[in-house]
Amino acid sequence: MGTEAGESGLTDLAGKVVWITGASSGIGEALAIAASKRGAKVVLSARRQNELERVRNLCADPKEVAVLPLDLLKLGDPGPAMRAAEQFFGPIDVLVNNAGVSQRSMVMDTTMEVYRQIFELDFFATVALTKALLPQMVRRKSGHVVVVSSVVGYISSPMRSGYAAAKHALHGFYDAARAEHWRDNIKFTLACPGYVRTNVTLNAVDGRGGTWGKMDPSIAKGVDPADCAGKIWRAVEKDKEEVLVGKEALVVYLKRYLPALFSFAVNRSKPIQ
Numbered sequence: 511m512g513t514e515a516g517e518s519g520l521t522d523l524a525g526k527v528v529w530i531t532g533a534s535s536g537i538g539e540a541l542a543i544a545a546s547k548r549g550a551k552v553v554l555s556a557r558r559q560n561e562l563e564r565v566r567n568l569c570a571d572p573k574e575v576a577v578l579p580l581d582l583l584k585l586g587d588p589g590p591a592m593r594a595a596e597q598f599f600g601p602i603d604v605l606v607n608n609a610g611v612s613q614r615s616m617v618m619d620t621t622m623e624v625y626r627q628i629f630e631l632d633f634f635a636t637v638a639l640t641k642a643l644l645p646q647m648v649r650r651k652s653g654h655v656v657v658v659s660s661v662v663g664y665i666s667s668p669m670r671s672g673y674a675a676a677k678h679a680l681h682g683f684y685d686a687a688r689a690e691h692w693r694d695n696i697k698f699t700l701a702c703p704g705y706v707r708t709n710v711t712l713n714a715v716d717g718r719g720g721t722w723g724k725m726d727p728s729i730a731k732g733v734d735p736a737d738c739a740g741k742i743w744r745a746v747e748k749d750k751e752e753v754l755v756g757k758e759a760l761v762v763y764l765k766r767y768l769p770a771l772f773s774f775a776v777n778r779s780k781p782i783q
Contacts, residue, residue, distance in 0.1 A: 521654050521697060521747050524549035527599045531582065531639070532609030534561035536708030537658060539568075540739035541606060546570040548743065551599040555580040555591075556609065574599075582609050582635035583627070588642040601650065604746070605643050607636040608658040612710045613673040614724075615717030624719050625672045632676035637683060644687075647696050654697040656746055657684055661704045661754065664762045667776050673714075688751065697749050701742045704758025705732030732756065 528545045532538040534556035545552050546569035554562045555578045562577040569575045576598035580591055595602060610632040615624070640655055647653030662670055663677035681700060688698040705728050714722040733756050745753035754762060765772040 526603040530606040538608040540735035612714040619717035628672040704756030
C-alpha cells in the first residue's frame, strides 16, 4: 500500500506508489527504471502493452512494477483508470504526467483539429488525471504530482505553436493548483527538458494530423533520457517546484532578462524541442 509522502518534508520514493503515463519509451521509460531503482512501486501506462512489458522487465524489481495500458486520447472519465491503477499497490503517492505529443508544422498549415488533439493529450488528459487523484491526496494530506513539460513551457519557437501553447497552459494550471493546495501538503513539480534523445520528433504530428517521422539532429545529440530522469527525480525528492534540464535552459533566462535579443535569436534559429 502507498505510504504517507512528505513525512520528513521531502519526497522519498522508497516504498511509494508511482504512476507514470507515457512510460513505454523515452523519458517515461527512464523515469520508470530510475523510480524502481529508488525502491518505488511503479504503475506504467501507455498505449502499447508490449512496450510497457519491456520496460517493466528493465526495472530493478519487476514484481513491484505493474502494467496498465491506457490511451489518454480516449480517456473520458478518468475515474476507472485511477481505480485500476490503485488496485495494484494501493493509493497513488506520486503521479507523473509524462504522456504527450509534439508538433512540427507552421501556424498557417495546422488545422484546428490538430490543435485540439495536441491540447487533448498534452493538457486536458494531464489535468483530468490530476483532478481524479487530488481528492484522495487531499484526504491523506499527502501526494506529489510531477508534470513533464518542456523548455517551450516558458518560450516558443517556429513549428511548435500548439505544443508550446499546451505546455504554457500546463504551467498556468499547475501554478494555480500549487497555490491552492500547499496547505494540504500536495507538491507539484514541473520538469522542463530541452533536447533529450528520444523519439519525440519521430512521433510529432504535422499540420494535418499525420506523423512527422523525422529525427531532428538536435534531438539526436540531446541529453541521455537516463540523465534527464535522474535530474527530474532528484528535483522531486527535494520538492522543487520546477526543474530545467539541458543547456537549452539558458534560453529561458535569455528571454526573461534580454527579451529583444531572444526574439532576434529565436527568429533565426532552429526550433527547440
